[in-house]
Structures are given as structure tokens and as C-alpha cells.
Amino acid sequence: MRSRTAAVTLEIEATTGDSRDVGNRTPVNSERCWEDEIQRLGRVLLIVYLLETGLVLLVAPWSTFWERNWLVETSPLLGGVIRLAAVRGAVSGVGVVNLCAGLWELAVSLLALVRPVGASVPRPPEPDRGTASVETTGAGMRREDTSPWLDGP
Numbered sequence: 001m002r003s004r005t006a007a008v009t010l011e012i013e014a015t016t017g018d019s020r021d022v023g024n025r026t027p028v029n030s031e032r033c034w035e036d037e038i039q040r041l042g043r044v045l046l047i048v049y050l051l052e053t054g055l056v057l058l059v060a061p062w063s064t065f066w067e068r069n070w071l072v073e074t075s076p077l078l079g080g081v082i083r084l085a086a087v088r089g090a091v092s093g094v095g096v097v098n099l100c101a102g103l104w105e106l107a108v109s110l111l112a113l114v115r116p117v118g119a120s121v122p123r124p125p126e127p128d129r130g131t132a133s134v135e136t137t138g139a140g141m142r143r144e145d146t147s148p149w150l151d152g153p
Helices: 002-017 028-060 070-074 074-083 086-113
Strands: 135-137 141-144
Touching: 070 074, 086 135
Parallel strands: none
Antiparallel strands: 135 141
């Protein structure tokens, strides 16, 4: 409750023009800013994780590390299964899915930076559909707009 009172006091001082101790003031919505920064950091970490995991899973099954590791050398049965091309392809497929998810999240984040969530895209004005209109189509033929879905009352 005390931080809310301090924020209101700072807002009142800012609107009245009281310029004492300006350097020590915190923004009115500082808690909201921190929440946004934490969400942004979480999204960046998710994107990095998905991209890195996708690249490793895509490349690792086809490298020499895949065939020469402790797990493959100690268990001949598991080594035989892991060396199958179908298993390598399945692991690489999971890598592709992770890469696609990471790229999707990256694209959504970049679009959110370019266009904020609350911003609306201006649309052209819609024609008045309350009355039936007559259009002229090719060869001088006329067509009436008899749509049953009128926008007006």
C-alpha cells in the first residue's frame, strides 16, 4: 500500500510542477515496466532455447559424436538401434519442429515490436449496404445487390 501512495504522490507532484528531488523519482508504472521486461526476457530465453535445441537435434544424429559415445559403445543393442537411419531421421525431425517453433516465436516477437498489441490497422470505409445498389457489369448488363445480410437495421 505504501508504494501505491508514493506513486500517487509522485504523480501529483509531477502534475503540479513541484521540481524538488526530481532525480530520485520512479515512474508511476514502474511495476508494470518490470513485468513487461521479465516477460520479454522470458520470451528471448525461450527463443534461444528452441533455436539452439533445434540446431543440435538437427545436426547431432549425422555427426561422428552420435556413433562414438559411451552409451553406444557400452550397449550393443542400443547402439544398433541408435545407428538406424530412421531413428536419426526422427531425432532430426524433432529438431526441425523445434527450429520452426523458435522461428515462429521470433517472428511473433518482431511483429510485436513493429506493431504494438493495441494498435489497430486502419481499414477503408465500408460502403453503405442499407439500400440495394445497382451495378453495371460487362456488356452493359445490370446486377442488383440483393444480399440478405444487410449491415444496417
